[in-house]
Amino acid sequence: MLFIHPILTLDAVHHTVASAAFARVPGLRHSPDEAERSGQHAAESKQSDVRTAPGWLSAQAPVHFQESGDYHLPVFPAEIAEWMAAGPEKFIIDGTLGGGGHSEIFLKAGARVLGVDRDPEALAHARGRLAAYGDRFSTWEGNFSRLPEIPEIQLGERADGLLMDLGVSSRQLDSAARGFSFRREGPLDMRMGPSSPRTAAEIVNRWPEADLVRILFEYGEESSARRIAGAILRQRTVKPFETTLDLANCIEKAIGRHGRTHPATKTFQAIRMAVNEELESLAIALANASRALKPGGRLLIITFHSLEDRLVKRFLKHRSTRFLDEPGWPEPRPNPDYQFRLLARKAIAPGPAEISLNPRARSAKLRVAQLLDLTS
Numbered sequence: 001m002l003f004i005h006p007i008l009t010l011d012a013v014h015h016t017v018a019s020a021a022f023a024r025v026p027g028l029r030h031s032p033d034e035a036e037r038s039g040q041h042a043a044e045s046k047q048s049d050v051r052t053a054p055g056w057l058s059a060q061a062p063v064h065f066q067e068s069g070d071y072h073l074p075v076f077p078a079e080i081a082e083w084m085a086a087g088p089e090k091f092i093i094d095g096t097l098g099g100g101g102h103s104e105i106f107l108k109a110g111a112r113v114l115g116v117d118r119d120p121e122a123l124a125h126a127r128g129r130l131a132a133y134g135d136r137f138s139t140w141e142g143n144f145s146r147l148p149e150i151p152e153i154q155l156g157e158r159a160d161g162l163l164m165d166l167g168v169s170s171r172q173l174d175s176a177a178r179g180f181s182f183r184r185e186g187p188l189d190m191r192m193g194p195s196s197p198r199t200a201a202e203i204v205n206r207w208p209e210a211d212l213v214r215i216l217f218e219y220g221e222e223s224s225a226r227r228i229a230g231a232i233l234r235q236r237t238v239k240p241f242e243t244t245l246d247l248a249n250c251i252e253k254a255i256g257r258h259g260r261t262h263p264a265t266k267t268f269q270a271i272r273m274a275v276n277e278e279l280e281s282l283a284i285a286l287a288n289a290s291r292a293l294k295p296g297g298r299l300l301i302i303t304f305h306s307l308e309d310r311l312v313k314r315f316l317k318h319r320s321t322r323f324l325d326e327p328g329w330p331e332p333r334p335n336p337d338y339q340f341r342l343l344a345r346k347a348i349a350p351g352p353a354e355i356s357l358n359p360r361a362r363s364a365k366l367r368v369a370q371l372l373d374l375t376s
């Protein structure tokens, strides 16, 4: 198992982390808001349509989908439109296509958009939704950490903008067969797509206790991590966990219910992040972003978790610092990684109007930077 600090070793991560089980992120803390997000989504959903789960899913259970208009409400719509400044002749990569809400903003502004997602169901949905834009919209299935492998990039094209709106969509959270929800019976899956390296069942039934404690504590900020991991170990020796409710009930029995938040909320979030190697993918994507953008191209990143935001903030701070200085150096030295200019010095937070319309937005942060033209 590989333990990595996401900031200090960002470039090393690019080369080594893809096959690692997960990254260790010591001492970083994050918002409990994010941990509540999946519960909130589940509570808000309305089932209205039934389709069959795509073949890569671990269970061929029916998937209960919401109306297509409810697929996912994009966060920061006005800010994304303004900071991306999409328009005719512009080429934008939407690294997290999801329901296609942000992509549609860019398409309406006249841009050409490539939508990337690791979830084939999201790609199929967005292709249908955005079909009216013809060949101005195309898709690529894969992890955004693999940006340099996108055919357009391989052919030498560079984008005017790259958006990453991190995490899972409302649709993914609300579909029982995807296994993200602790309120709906489904397989313990939690993969965003077939490229995710493991299922939640593998983690819950096979990982050593110490690793379970660590992800619950670090990714979930779960103060009862030890008690929950102990209960999981005891239960799995009797019978392996199969469903989301098996796990949610085990957690509830172990730590009880306090307040309105479901006791499994933080554990589900932590397992989801480990299943999909979310921090590792982000670290690699940041390191690769300059290879996908034109000089002057814009990088917009929306985070929902303080570990993610810290990774983005430190990356951008380092890459936008022209000179490095340390006590003991006779003078500041040029930063060899200097690449970006911060367009907004601080993270942008949603206003009260957006939060009341879209409660999911409350823990969102947007950071915006521009790739420098260092050739002139």
Ligand SMILES: C[S@@+](CC[C@H](N)C(=O)[O-])C[C@H]1O[C@@H](n2cnc3c(N)ncnc32)[C@H](O)[C@@H]1O
Binding pocket: 072, 073, 074, 075, 095, 096, 097, 098, 099, 100, 101, 102, 103, 116, 117, 118, 119, 122, 142, 143, 144, 145, 165, 166, 167, 168, 169, 170, 192, 281, 282
């Ligand atoms: C929050 S949703 C994006 C919603 C989208 N902006 C919209 O307007 O509908 C995140 C989407 O990104 C995808 N995703 C998350 N991490 C990814 C990664 N590392 N590579 C590719 N897709 C990813 C998820 O599958 C999900 O569909």
